[in-house]
Amino acid sequence: MAHEKTLLMVKPDGVKARLTGEVIRRVEMKGLHISAIKKFKFDRHLAEKFYAVHKSKPFFEDLVNFITSGEVVALVVEGEAAVSVVRRLIGPTNASEAPPGTIRGDFANSVQENVVHASDSLSSAEYEIGLLF
Template identity: 55%
Template sequence: MMEKTFVMIKPDAVKRRLIGEIIQRFEKRGLQIVAMKMVDVDKELAKKHYAEHKDKPFFKDLIKYITSSPVVVLVLKGKNCISVVRKMVGATDPKEAESGTIRGDFALEIGRNIIHASDSPESAEREIKLFFKNSEIFEYNMPDADIIYE
């Protein structure tokens, strides 16, 4: 099933110059980038994005962290891409993330875990709408799609 997912390359990855490495992994896997930009996340947007954590003790620190530097946001498209991307990203706690995953290879602390990826179709839709206008999401054919997909 073709679907779209939302990915955020977080401040720690931006500051560590890992943007290209992370994006390259998605492209090499065969996923299609249909939207991408660098943004400053203000407090209002951060609170909307992380609304499900508003009552948790780490919420204030999370908002401070995500607004500390620009982030890169992407919309990826592909068959079952939500689950594919989540597997590529690895466990939320990098200590539990397997080697070969983005977090397993680049992160050590849960509060600096490099990347966010939507965990469901509903989350993907909500997060995409928070960060992108419809006019910023592109549809185009990949010339190698018949090599990637059966």
């Protein structure tokens, strides 16, 4: 195991539902460290870069519309095995199937509006942090 950096982001639905503090609380309670934080609104150009891996997916247009629909809060999270630990804290993509105790399982019930994003690998973490910070 190693010290890692990952990107965690509260999406527009999470910010509107005032879940930013709850997300931060869970990350800190887990023993991870927040080394940077930023609130902003994606423009289309940045959203298309951020979600470039999904460009060919049928939901790409909806996803870009959603992520540009309001402010987000991006966090750089650091700690032991941070990439996989944060993915486990947020739960599976489809919030309807996410178990209780995970952020998506506790606060969402949709595949698209699922409260948070987190990098799925060290290389995507590097790409996403470089893009947003």
